[in-house]
Amino acid sequence: MTARWTNRPEGSTWGDFGADDENGRLNLLTPARVRAAAAEVRDGRSFCLSLPLDYPGGNVLNERRHPPRLFSTIREGEPNYNFALERLEADWTDVVSDDAVLLHTQYSTQWDALSHVGALFDADGDGVAERVYYNGWRGGEHVVGPAGEAHAEGCSPYEGAHAHRLGIEKMAQRCVQGRGVLVDLHARYGEARELVGYDALMRIMDEDRVAVEEGDMLCLHTGFAAMVLAMDRQPDPAKLHGACAALDGRDPKLLQWITDSGIAVLIADNYAVEAYPAAPGQGRHAALPLHEHCLFKLGVHLGELWHLSELAAHLRAEDRSRFLLTAPPLRLPGAVGSPATPIATT
Template identity: 70%
Template sequence: MTKRWKNRPEGSTWGDFGEDDQTGRLALLTPERVRRAAAEIHDGRSWCLSLPLDFPGGNKLNERRHPPRLFATVTAKGQPWFNQPLNVNGPDFTDVVSDDAVLLHCQYSTQWDALAHVGGLFDADGDGEPERVYYNGWRAEEHIFAPANTHGHDCSDFEGSHADRLGIENMAATGVQGRGVMIDLRHHLGDARTYVGYDDLMRVMEADGAEVEEGDMVCFHTGWAQRVLEMDRDPSVEILHDACAVLDGRDAKLLNWVTDSGAAVLIADNYAVEGHPSRPGEGKHAVLPLHEHCLFKLGVHLGELWHLTPLAAHLRAAGRTRFFLTAPPLRLPGAVGSPLTPVATT
């Protein structure tokens, strides 16, 4: 057999888009659907859906993830190349040049999760023993590599991690353009922490006339990123822990809706799209059930910490829920996530 697996998870799309598929349901963003999405442009306004990439601020929300660090590039003589005149090449040159570099945690701020971000322990070989596998049966340590070091004091001590398969560059190569659909949870549910299951979601969508069709990019507006922005790089863990709506990844009906909807991607302006921690599960189960369902089983990328509030307000005032969305990640080979600056056009 040439397949990497004999068993696939129940309800998964492994193999449906090809034996070697690495982009999952992004295949549903067909040229015809992109052309149709362009018809959602009415007034030609563009909306930046990214937070500044140094938000949320600090690392209180996740101790592993830190704000970007900017550096001047350095000459061979050890001098910073910032505000440097180029008249070193002769008195007739008038250029002044600055040049910099950045240490950027890929999933610190507005981000995409690559399909290599979350896998699962699953008996893909059919031998009764679970393996560490990712979407479409790609394997830990065979296709997605951990760093060689196991101890260190800084992320630079752990170079060598690399997703040879399912890296974010595969998503970037598709262009990630299509029709966005806004589901305005905040308008209907307010700013308190609410676990949103299928029934709540259907009520919100019906109230706003929001419809999701195959290949749509679904955005869930909760207001969480707006709260983060207002905290000005000093986020309150206590306040944010109890703030705003989250999808209930333990709701089987909601997971079935994700499957049946044909959504190409799911996006939210909160920290994980779903509630984290999730509601208690039974037996052996995923800590992040929506991540497991989307990234591991379906090949549905997840967007997190997008800034959706201004766009949601505009769409509500206009009586619309749909827009044109362009949202490629950085084309960074081997990364399991990426910052981005998505643009909506209305």
Template identity: 70%
Template sequence: MRWTHRPEGSNWGDFGADDELGRLNLLTADKVLQGVAEVREGRSFCLSLPLDYPGGNALNRLRHPPRRFTSGRGDKLNYNFELHRMNPDFTDVVSDDAVLLYTQYSTQWDALSHVGGLFDADGDGVPEPLYYNGWKAGEHICGPAGHEDALEGVNAARLGIEKMAETAVSGRAVLIDLERHCGRERVLVDYARLQQIMQADGVVVEPGDMVCLYTGFADVILEMAREPDAQRLASSCAVLDGRDPALLQWITDSGLSVLIADNYAVEAYPAREGEGCCAALPLHEHCLFKLGIHLGELWYLTELAQALRQLGRQRFMLTAPPLRLPGAVGSPVSPVALI
């Protein structure tokens, strides 16, 4: 056994000693059928930003836009390559390309190996770096030894994003329309405010539902046309207050399977000041580390939210598998909503 006791408020072991899916286990066949039942209009929505948005690195200085390129083909490039150069009888013109992609630059999923915590799981009095369900940093989630080999040896042998992809991530989803009530003002939404909004709109979240938060933040990003202003981004749109214990308890009690937003980090970052030793990203710690809840960030929810407003609905069918990229701690995603 990797641990003898688990973090307070966690569900480690509830889905099995070696579980790597967390609350995705609640995304059952019944939840898929419930999602299918929400498809009544025959309309579909792309929930991804263009993957070269937000542009620059004002949101996160460590993440950069995709860089596209092509390979060589003899003394030419393999782009607009005329195959008659190889055989005069060929009429084909061929283009291939490649991309250097930061997996969490734009519309994304966080794997459970993205954020862990320091916790004394074996009772020896020394906190150690761990991830969900006690999988260990350096043993199960491995990184490079230093800058000189930063491109090698990076691999989440456990909790990699491919585990999520294998489930197909399909089922019923619920949209909570924060933008409708908060506008584009920068406000911290705690449990009380969230419940007020949900009750006003008749939103009900049941175990296994995928929850999406529409704040309007992705709209602000698109308006900046790949030239984001860091100050404006930091002062725009509603975010969850990850320091509110009642909000974190609601996430636990609701049984939601995944938590998604159109903003950066889902929660306020930086979080408001905490007491004593605490996580910089408390909602990430609660979801990824303690409960095994995958987080979706920077989704494009605008057109879906507008359609649901017009119909007086909140539920829809969502299919959102990440790239099946073994060992990755995050992934771009092109989610599809159906109503």
């Protein structure tokens, strides 16, 4: 119990890492676990686990998210690209290019901050549900939306939104380095759609001799990102929406295993880690039950649309599942998500 809440969600970790914690189960990435992760490096090979950040392409997979817009900065009233500095000083020989980007933070390979998904929950115990995020941080007070009006010329009325708590910069400050463990769902299901619950996941992990320990960063290879990459920025939504394995967020045994396993983060190469839309629920319920369980209740960050196929093939050939994973987000204060360029070292 803290000044922010008298009730915490059943099965949550609220308060377990401190009354004002903003890191969730990243707290489990201790120096000892980082040392253990470094011991997984045997051949020194590195794998980039990010898609190019202009993939999937277009906005047909999510109409609210658009590819990056890369453009030149301005110098002397002109584009600052191939700009010869002799125009400023005759004796200078430099040629300069400088650019900027308008970036949707969760368009491609990404991390979800703990401020990305909260819930309507009666944290006060007064019978009225509030907008609440992990550890009781409040919507409207700690995670603040835009003012709704443009205060300066050229500004959007949607500017001003800011996660004063649980912003992605908290994750960046933790560095996000530890032991990655990969489960290869694609090796079992190919590109076929399959809802993977607890029983199926445990069977696959047992058959592949994959062991998960507290503080590990669990990665699920489904093949979805490889399909996106092959479409060359022209995604086919009809094919992608029914493709590849995804976790069944409605399976209570699976959610309980995520709790009991002690994994620090959960990562997949598909669009939402869990199947979306999820199977129908009962009563008032989350549309994204695994997001609610991980981000809101446990403080487990989610990684989405990672490019895991090359790493998965290498690990399978070597009869391995563990590696060193380094995966910080951008240190962008107040953002609720971030692009990532993770690196696996085997």
